[in-house]
Amino acid sequence: MQISARNQLKGKVTAVTLGSVMAEVVVTLADGQEIVSAITRNSAESLNLKAGDEVMAIIKSTEVMIGKEA
Amino acid sequence: MQISARNQLKGKVTAVTLGSVMAEVVVTLADGQEIVSAITRNSAESLNLKAGDEVMAIIKSTEVMIGKEA
Amino acid sequence: MQISARNQLKGKVTAVTLGSVMAEVVVTLADGQEIVSAITRNSAESLNLKAGDEVMAIIKSTEVMIGKEA
Amino acid sequence: MQISARNQLKGKVTAVTLGSVMAEVVVTLADGQEIVSAITRNSAESLNLKAGDEVMAIIKSTEVMIGKEA
Amino acid sequence: MQISARNQLKGKVTAVTLGSVMAEVVVTLADGQEIVSAITRNSAESLNLKAGDEVMAIIKSTEVMIGKEA
Amino acid sequence: MQISARNQLKGKVTAVTLGSVMAEVVVTLADGQEIVSAITRNSAESLNLKAGDEVMAIIKSTEVMIGKEA
Incomplete structure (x- = not known):
């Protein structure tokens, strides 16, 4: 299934x-940067998430802010 | 200012x-992956965002979903 | 791919x-209720969304509020 | 009070x-589909939510993604 | 209708x-601070929003981040 | 760092x-109104948040809904 969320890391x-x-899930990207996700505990358990799993961090573009040094 | 958003890429x-x-801003991470952000046009203009700017893509952890191959 | 978002209608x-x-997409559920989604124009075009398409409206549970008559 | 959130199920x-x-609230729609909401515990208690309550699941359109089979 | 969103300003x-x-709506609070909301154009029109209207800015607590000077 | 989030109270x-x-943080604005934020426990601890701290409640405009008496 193709999803409209533009960010799939x-x-x-x-x-x-x-x-x-709730549950907190830490995902490490290929370049070593970390992404932290807060999902419901039931979601984490139904996906049977555990260390070592290959996953996608999925983020809708309207949820991404930009920061720039003044 | 330190921000509670856990994801700052x-x-x-x-x-x-x-x-x-609205405005759409594409940010390329060090490893070549792209992050797309949808912010208001006024935000993009007040930050004077333009290609080449060094920025942070900031995402609250409650906005990050996880996808896993079945 | 299994996604952690609990709501897939x-x-x-x-x-x-x-x-x-941006783009506005209206999805009618089996029972006639409508769901309105605001995604980026690029997303709508890359999914080639058009009237008649069978789709899923996907919503993370932390984005759902509850209203109750007092 | 009329609310701008387009989705009120x-x-x-x-x-x-x-x-x-936090608290997890499961709402079953007329057609049997379920919506899961994650709100704060204080919200659930102040609305005195309990099984059997008639409620609305309220979702802002910018929080709704679309999935489509490729 | 009582809503679970904790923030109603x-x-x-x-x-x-x-x-x-989309539409951008600026709301000025009693103390002069401004809140900016981005909603769909259809929402703004169906609420017939115009300057001078008394309104509530409604925000779910999971959408609020905290910033603190280091 | 300048952030694109339009609402910084x-x-x-x-x-x-x-x-x-998760953690719940209550912030009282100058005019006495309260803002409730739900962030991860780790965020609250890394910012060492405690009563009396001067902070900003930061909210992206796409997360703000509008309510208007009918």
Whole structure:
């Protein structure tokens, strides 16, 4: 399935922290930069996410801000 | 100023498209991957964004989804 | 690819409006309710969205609010 | 009060899970499809959400992505 | 209708800019601070938004970041 | 660093609740209105957020909805 979200960054799961309702997932990109995702615990469990998994970090473009040194 | 958004990815602006109310900004990361941001036109103009600018793509972790091959 | 977004609602595209940078896509669900999506124009064009297409409206759970009559 | 969010889907609460800071609320639409919402625990408690409540799942159009089979 | 969004800030519309698909609405709070909202043009028109309108700026808590001087 | 997010509201932290994965931060603006933010626990800890801190509540304009009495 093709998704309209313009940002789909390949990486590897390096940490999964399961909370009561939410979960934090850390994905390391090929160049070593990290992306942190906060999804529901149920999502993390239904995707059976664990360290080492090859995944995509998916981000809708309207959720991306830009910062520029003044 | 330190910001709570966990995802701050360094890159260079490679394209800016100004629309009537919104603007699309393409940022290329060090490893060649692209991030697309949709911000308001006023934001793009007040940051004076143009190709070649060194910027940060800033994304709150609650906006990042994960995709995994079944 | 399995996606962490918990909400994936099946429907049919009933309207696509292309703007300068953004696009509005109306999806009608099986029960007749409508979902409106605002994505970038480039996304709408790369998915070649047009009326009649079978699609999924995909929404991360952290983006869903609840309203209740007092 | 009229709200600008274009998506207001009627349904019934079928599950509420309270976490330490967040809460997960499952709403079943008339056609049986489910919508999952992640809101703060305080919100869930102040709305006194419980199974059986008639509610609206409210979603801003900029938060809705589209998926289409290739 | 009570809404789960925790942030509902009272203010007055001071500017509405209609674009092709989106619209920018500026709301001035009682203390003079401004809030800028980007909604769809259709939303702005269906609410018949115009300068002088008393409105609420509504923001889900998961969309609010925090910045702190280092 | 200049950020594209149009909404940057000055205030003081009045409460921080740390959950398993998320944290809730309440910021009181100069005029007494409150803004509630849900960020990850790690963010709250890395910013060392505590009551009395002078902070900015930062909100992208695409995340702001408008409500108007009918």
